[in-house]
Structures are given as C-alpha cells and as structure tokens.
Amino acid sequence: MGSLVDIVTLENLEQKLFRWDPSSSSHLYALVDMGSNGIRFSIADLSPPRARQLRCIYRERAAISLFDALGGPSLLFPEETIKLVSQTLARFRSIAVDDYDVPPSQMRIFATEAMRRAENATTMLEAIRSACPGLPVYVLAPPVETLFGSVGARSGFVDVKGLFLDLGGGSVQMTYLDTYARPRESSTSPEVAAALAGQSLPFGAAHLTSVLDSSDAETQASEISRLRDSMSEAFRTLCAKFPSLATDAAEAQRGKAGEGEATAGIDVYLCGGGFRGYGSMLMNRHPIQPYPIPSIGGFTVSGHLFGRTKDLLEFDKSFEGKIFGMSKRRRAQFPAIVAVVDALISAVPRIRSVTFCSGGNREGALMMSLPTEIRHSNPLSHCGLVLRKHVPFQPVPDAAPVEVVLDALRSAFPPDLNLASTTTIFGLRIDALYAEQIWSQLGCDAETNASAALHNAISYPDLPGLTHLARAVLGVTTCARWGASLAPVDEPLYKNLRALMDAADPDATFWADYTGSVTSAMAAIVRGWPKARGAIQDKIRFRATAQHHNPIRVQLEISVNPDAAMGVGPDVIHETFRGLKKHRRSGREVSVTVQPLVKESSVLSG
Numbered sequence: 001m002g003s004l005v006d007i008v009t010l011e012n013l014e015q016k017l018f019r020w021d022p023s024s025s026s027h028l029y030a031l032v033d034m035g036s037n038g039i040r041f042s043i044a045d046l047s048p049p050r051a052r053q054l055r056c057i058y059r060e061r062a063a064i065s066l067f068d069a070l071g072g073p074s075l076l077f078p079e080e081t082i083k084l085v086s087q088t089l090a091r092f093r094s095i096a097v098d099d100y101d102v103p104p105s106q107m108r109i110f111a112t113e114a115m116r117r118a119e120n121a122t123t124m125l126e127a128i129r130s131a132c133p134g135l136p137v138y139v140l141a142p143p144v145e146t147l148f149g150s151v152g153a154r155s156g157f158v159d160v161k162g163l164f165l166d167l168g169g170g171s172v173q174m175t176y177l178d179t180y181a182r183p184r185e186s187s188t189s190p191e192v193a194a195a196l197a198g199q200s201l202p203f204g205a206a207h208l209t210s211v212l213d214s215s216d217a218e219t220q221a222s223e224i225s226r227l228r229d230s231m232s233e234a235f236r237t238l239c240a241k242f243p244s245l246a247t248d249a250a251e252a253q254r255g256k257a258g259e260g261e262a263t264a265g266i267d268v269y270l271c272g273g274g275f276r277g278y279g280s281m282l283m284n285r286h287p288i289q290p291y292p293i294p295s296i297g298g299f300t301v302s303g304h305l306f307g308r309t310k311d312l313l314e315f316d317k318s319f320e321g322k323i324f325g326m327s328k329r330r331r332a333q334f335p336a337i338v339a340v341v342d343a344l345i346s347a348v349p350r351i352r353s354v355t356f357c358s359g360g361n362r363e364g365a366l367m368m369s370l371p372t373e374i375r376h377s378n379p380l381s382h383c384g385l386v387l388r389k390h391v392p393f394q395p396v397p398d399a400a401p402v403e404v405v406l407d408a409l410r411s412a413f414p415p416d417l418n419l420a421s422t423t424t425i426f427g428l429r430i431d432a433l434y435a436e437q438i439w440s441q442l443g444c445d446a447e448t449n450a451s452a453a454l455h456n457a458i459s460y461p462d463l464p465g466l467t468h469l470a471r472a473v474l475g476v477t478t479c480a481r482w483g484a485s486l487a488p489v490d491e492p493l494y495k496n497l498r499a500l501m502d503a504a505d506p507d508a509t510f511w512a513d514y515t516g517s518v519t520s521a522m523a524a525i526v527r528g529w530p531k532a533r534g535a536i537q538d539k540i541r542f543r544a545t546a547q548h549h550n551p552i553r554v555q556l557e558i559s560v561n562p563d564a565a566m567g568v569g570p571d572v573i574h575e576t577f578r579g580l581k582k583h584r585r586s587g588r589e590v591s592v593t594v595q596p597l598v599k600e601s602s603v604l605s606g
Contacts, residue, residue, distance in 0.1 A: 008110075009141045010195060013368070016138055018106055020369045022048045028057075029369075030096035030107040031362040032089060034137075036067035036114045036169030036206055037273050037329070039085070041092040042362055043100050046370070052379050053463060054155060054359075054366050058100065062088045063329075066114035067169040067206040075119045082127045090131040109137045110361060112145050113170035113204065145361065146173045146198030151191050152364030153271040153357035154179070156298060156464040158378050158429075161244070162267035163235075163348070164194070166360065167274030167340055169206035174199045174231070176238045176245045177269075179376065191368070197241045199234035203227045203343075205274035208336035224339055231343040252350035265303060265352025268344070271360050273330065274337045279356035280325025281312050281334065288503070292496040293458045296325060297358025298467035303351030309338045359464070379464035380430060400530040405435045408536045412518040414546035414554060423505035425477055425515060428470045437478055438519055439529050446482045451490050453478035454497065469504050472497040473512055480516020481523070484579055510552060510588045513579050517590075518542065518556075520576040525564050539564035541597060551587030559597040570594040 008016045018029065027047040033040045042059040069081040077085075089109065096102040109128070115121050116139060125137055140148065149166035150173075159179045166173040175198035179190045188196070203226075211223045239246040248266050255264035270279070276296050283291045283299060285308070293299070316323075316334045323331065330337075345351065367375055410426070413419060419426040425434045441449050457475025460466060466474075476497050479486070486494055501508035525540040539561045547553040558573060573594045580590050 006136055006138050007141055008138045008144050010143050010147070010192060013144060013147075017365060017369055018108065020046055020051060020371070020374075022051075026101070026103050026106065027051070028096075028100060028102045028106065029366060030092070030100075030102045031365060032092055032107075032109040033361045034066065034085075034109065034111040034115060035273075035361075036112065036171075036204060037065055038062060039064050039066075039088060040360075040362065041095075043096055043102060044362075044366055046366065051370060052374050052377050052381070054363055058095070060092070060095075064088065065169065065206065065329075066118075067204065070114060070118060071210065075117055077118055077120055077124050082124050085124065086127040086131040089128055089135075093132045093135055104134060107135060108365065109135060110148075110365065111137055111139045112361070113168060115139050117170070140361070142173075142200040143195045143198055146175050146200065147191060147195035147368070148361040148364030149173050149271060150175050150177050150194050150198070150269075150364070151367045152359035152361055153269050155359040155363045155367050156357055156379065156467070158376070158465070160267075160269065162269055163238070163245075164269045164271075165275065165344065167270070167272040167337065168204050169274075170202070170204040171207075172201045172203050172272075172274075172340055174201065174234050174238070176242045178242065178244055181244065189372070197238060199237060201227070201230045201234060203230065203340060205277075205333040205336050205340070208339055209333045212335055212339070224343075227339060228343045228346055231340075232347040235347040249349050252348075252352075256350045263352070265350040266348055268303075268306075268348070268351055268354045269357055270354060271357040274333065274340065276356060276358075277326055277330040277334065278312075278337050278341055280330075281316065281323065282306070282308075283325065284323050285312060285315060288496050288499045290492070290496065292493055292500060293468045293471055294324070295358065296356050298355065298470070300353055300355045300468060302353060306341075306351060306354040307345050309342050309345075313338050355467075378429060380433060380466065400533050400535060402432050402435050404530060404533050404536060405438065406431050408522060408540075408542070409435075409515065409518060412514075412542035412544050412556060414544045416546060417549075422511060423469070423473065423501065423508040424511045425473060428467075428473055430466070430470050430474050434474060434477060434515075438481065438523060439527075442528075447485050447487070450479045450482040450484055450486055453482060454486075454490060454493050457497075458493070468500065472500045473508065476501065476509065477512040477515050477519075480513045480579060481519040482516075483520065483576075484513075484516070507552060507588075510580075510583050510586075513583065514554070514590060517577045517580060521558060521573050524568055524572055524576065525560055539597075551589075553588070554590045556590055556592050558592065558594045560594060561597040 006016055028043060028045055030041070030043045039062040042056050045055045045057050064081070064084060069077050093107065096107050097104055115124070118124065128137055150164040153164055153166070154160045154177060161178045161180055162176070164175050164177050175194040177190055177194040181190055208223070208227070212220055215223070239249055251264040252266055279296050279299050282301055282305065283296070313335065316331065410419065421427060425431045441452070454475045457471045457478070460471070476494070479494065498509050501512065522536065522540055526536055530536050541559045543557040545555045547555055560573065574592055577590060577592050583589065
C-alpha cells in the first residue's frame with residue numbers, strides 16, 4: 001500500500017491515535033469507520049468532566065458495502081465505488097471541519113477487512129487523499145481491530161468479564177476481556193491482553209451470505225463446518241491464554257452436566273451490525289411484548305433465550321412485515337448471522353447471559369485515547385450533566401452534595417441489607433442520577449411527572465452504563481416517587497418495565513416502589529434540594545429493621561420535625577406508602593410508624 005496509508009498496530013497505536021488533553025481548546029473528535037458492510041461517521045464531544053460519556057453529537061451511516069464491491073472474480077474495487085467512497089469521505093470531512101469546527105488533527109479514518117484484502121487498495125487511497133487533503137487513512141491491523149471492538153463494546157460498563165465478539169461483514173473477532181484483573185505496574189493492561197489474544201475468523205455476515213446464497217449444498221455444509229471448527233478452536237485458544245476463562249468454562253461444563261452450580265456459565269458481549277441485527281430480532285420476539293426499550297445498547301438476555309435460533313429463523317422467513325431495527329440488507333443476512341450464533345453456542349459450554357453493545361470501533365478508539373483512570377471510571381458518574389436537557393435540575397448555589405440526599409435514602413433500608421448486591425438504584429449505581437430528579441419539575445402535577453419518569457427512562461440518550469435493566473429500575477422508581485398514578489395510555493409501558501425487572505430479580509419492583517415511597521415521604525417534608533448538609537436530618541429521619549428477608553418484611557420508623565411538618569399530618573406520610581399494599585399478595589410488607597423528631601419521642605400514629 002506504500003506511503004499512502006498507515007498501518008495501525010499495537011506497537012505504534014499511541015503515535016497514531018490522538019491523545020485526549022483536558023486543557024485542549026477543542027474536545028471534538030471525528031471518526032470514520034470504513035467497515036465491510038457500511039461506512040459510519042460520527043463526531044464526539046469529550047469535554048471534561050464528562051469525557052467518559054463519549055457523547056455523540058452527530059452520526060451518519062453511508063450504505064456502501066465495500067465487501068460487496070469486492071465480490072467480483074478479482075478483489076478489485078470498481079471505479080464507481082472508489083469515486084463514491086472518496087466523495088462520501090470528503091463530505092464527512094466538510095461536516096466535521098467546516099460545520100462543527102473539529103480540528104483536522106482530531107479526525108481519523110479507519111479501514112478494516114475490505115481494505116486489507118483489496119488488490120487495488122492503493123487506488124482507493126489515492127482517490128481519498130485527493131478528495132480529503134491532509135487526512136490519512138489508517139488501516140487497522142487485526143489485533144487493533146479486536147482492541148477497538150472489544151473496548152468499544154465494554155465502554156458501556158465499569159468492569160466486565162466475559163467473551164467479546166464483533167461480527168462485521170467480512171470477519172468475526174473474538175476475544176476475552178476481564179477488567180477486574182487489574183494489571184500490576186508495567187504489566188499488560190486487560191485491553192491490550194485481549195487484543196493480543198484476539199482471534200479473527202473470516203466468517204463475516206456478508207461473506208457467509210454470499211456462500212449460502214450462491215453455493216451448492218455441499219459447499220455450504222463445508223463452510224458451516226469450517227466456521228464451527230474455527231469458533232471452537234478460537235474458544236479453546238482463549239481458554240489456554242486466560243486461566244479465569246478456562247476455570248469458568250470448566251465450571252460451566254460441570255453445571256451443564258448437572259454436577260456443578262446451575263448458575264455457572266460464561267457471559268458474552270456482542271457488537272457489530274450482524275450481532276445487533278440478531279439482538280433486534282430477539283427483542284421483537286421477546287416474551288415481554290411490546291418490549292419497552294427501543295435501543296439495542298444494553299439489551300441483555302439469558303443464554304437460553306439467546307439460543308432460540310430455529311424459532312427466530314422461522315419467524316424471519318415467515319414474517320413479511322417490517323421488523324424494528326432490521327434493514328432489508330440485515331434481513332437478507334439473517335441466516336448467515338444465525339450460523340455464526342449457532343457456532344458460538346456450540347463452542348461455549350454454557351452461555352449464562354448475552355449483552356448487546358452499541359459501541360464499536362469508533363467508541364473503542366475514543367476510549368483508548370482517554371487516560372486509564374477515566375477509561376476505568378463509572379460511565380454514569382457525570383451522566384446528570386448530559387441528561388439535564390431531559391430532566392431539568394437546578395440546585396441552589398452552594399447546595400448540599402448529592403451524597404447527603406443518598407445517605408438519607410439509604411437510612412430507610414435495613415442495615416443488614418447489602419444494597420450493593422440489590423437490583424435497586426444503589427446496586428445499579430444510578431443513585432446519583434435518581435437523586436437529581438427528586439425535586440425537578442415541581443411545577444408539574446404528580447401525574448405528569450409519573451408519566452414523564454417512564455418515558456424519560458426509555459428515551460434518554462444512548463449513554464454508556466445505562467443498561468435496559470437500569471433504565472427500567474430508574475423509570476419505575478422515579479414513577480413511584482410521584483405516586484405512580486398513570487393514565488391508561490402509560491399502563492402498558494409501566495407493566496412491561498416492571499416485567500423486565502421481575503425477570504431479573506423478583507424483589508426488584510418491591511424495592512423500586514419502596515424507594516419511591518420513601519423519597520415521596522422525604523419530599524413531603526423537605527420541599528426542595530437541601531441547602532445544607534444537615535437540612536434533611538434536621539427535618540426527617542428514617543430507621544428501618546428487617547423482620548424477615550424471604551419474603552421481605554420491613555419495619556420503618558419515620559421521625560419528623562413538627563416545625564418542618566406544619567400542615568403535613570402523619571396521614572400524608574402514610575399515604576406515600578399506599579402503593580406498597582399490592583406487594584402483600586407475595587408476602588412482602590412494610591409497616592410504617594410516624595413519630596415526632598424529639599429527644600423523648602412519642603408515637604403520633606401507628
């Protein structure tokens with residue numbers, strides 16, 4: 001390819017990739033991913049302190065299949081494809097530099113499998129150089145493509161441990177990433193270890209589709225057999241390189257045979273257009289219908305549900321209507337995608353869960369440009385800064401920190417309950433985001449706010465860390481804070497969000513309703529964001545004990561300052577817990593006592 005292109009390897013990655021600088025005059029970055037199935041372009045705002053959010057402010061996809069363009073008798077890009085690609089990239093450059101003022105030095109073009117294979121790649125690169133002066137094309141070596149894909153997929157989480165696969169048009173990448181295994185000083189980072197161990201298999205969705213559409217039965221069977229053998233070999237190779245994966249695989253095998261823990265298994269994270277198409281089909285056939293959250297990022301299913309390939313394939317063949325999230329091209333590739341999924345299921349002893357990720361090469365490149373401490377931070381730590389357009393939040397100057405509010409809410413839970421392990425706003429680490437909404441939109445009535453809580457939760461920007469379960473818990477908990485009085489049009493959404501929570505944890509909806517009720521009681525006495533650290537404690541305090549944990553029975557004492565509660569009787573506080581009565585059918589119960597906040601307290605009402 002000569003001097004026209006830079007090959008990005010793990011060794012020269014730091015020199016080729018831009019480095020994020022908090023003091024930079026611009027934090028806008030533009031990236032183009034020349035994938036085999038399409039060319040994707042986006043502009044991200046990495047302004048501190050929310051750089052970890054990878055906030056996308058513009059995105060576009062050009063439906064140019066470089067893989068299809070190489071589908072002739074020789075691996076040559078046609079002249080019309082070269083012209084179309086160069087014109088498209090010139091337009092992307094103009095959007096970034098002229099319309100959004102992205103510094104040219106902060107724009108990158110990445111090319112992958114198709115550019116690596118093309119015999120006339122140099123001709124394509126010359127056309128791009130002519131159309132986009134000064135903008136080089138970086139061809140990713142397979143380990144770097146694995147690195148960007150896996151890190152982009154994991155960008156939605158603080159820590160991950162599992163298999164990562166990226167299904168493109170020409171190939172499928174497979175690796176293992178365990179960010180809990182923090183490296184010692186000078187040791188290889190988990191991300192680089194994953195890239196070095198990554199397996200690149202030449203069985204992309206477009207490639208397999210061409211085989212399944214144009215080959216005889218014997219050739220098809222041979223290719224599928226090669227795919228399965230390659231996937232199994234790749235998994236064995238990863239097990240040999242990562243002892244923790246080998247241990248999990250052995251435990252999963254014993255569990256599958258009925259000799260070990262039934263919950264043993266391997267978690268899988270999937271990205272790339274092919275796998276996202278499979279996720280969209282799963283979402284359309286999910287037991288909860290209509291599935292309440294439209295975005296594919298953060299969609300998680302059990303290994304059992306993931307393995308329903310025959311049912312999904314039959315539905316795809318028989319259903320003639322539009323399937324949400326599936327383009328015509330993706331529908332045409334679906335049998336090939338299923339073949340890859342079947343090979344994965346065959347290779348892994350037992351898949352415990354599968355999470356579909358919206359991130360990919362571009363997000364991975366952005367993540368790798370960030371310092372390690374930011375890359376490994378909680379992606380939701382500053383999400384309130386991003387979401388305030390959706391949920392207005394304007395605390396008074398010098399207001400008490402959010403931790404004061406959260407401490408008050410935590411005090412309403414039994415002290416022997418490990419909140420970090422619960423399916424609550426605390427366990428899912430969305431507590432700060434929830435707290436910022438407690439006193440927002442006080443000018444609206446409770447019914448309007450309850451409805452908005454549900455719709456905001458499912459329509460927030462596609463933020464890293466905001467999984468489908470987190471969205472459901474956030475929406476239902478905030479809805480309960482406003483009394484959960486809903487119009488009939490909102491009832492199906494409310495019901496299905498709760499069903500999503502029930503599927504993950506049978507106690508999740510109880511704790512959401514309980515948290516919302518406690519919050520409502522607190523907000524009845526504390527009428528706005530506290531101005532000082534002691535503002536909540538001086539007005540209302542909670543003390544909880546658990547009489548039983550299975551089923552849950554909580555005794556809650558609420559002590560209220562009479563001066564702060566002028567005009568607010570005990571019956572008002574009791575009324576905020578009315579929504580918990582429905583849980584009595586399952587044995588879960590809360591007993592509330594309201595008393596004055598004085599040294600020698602006397603019970604006002606039982």
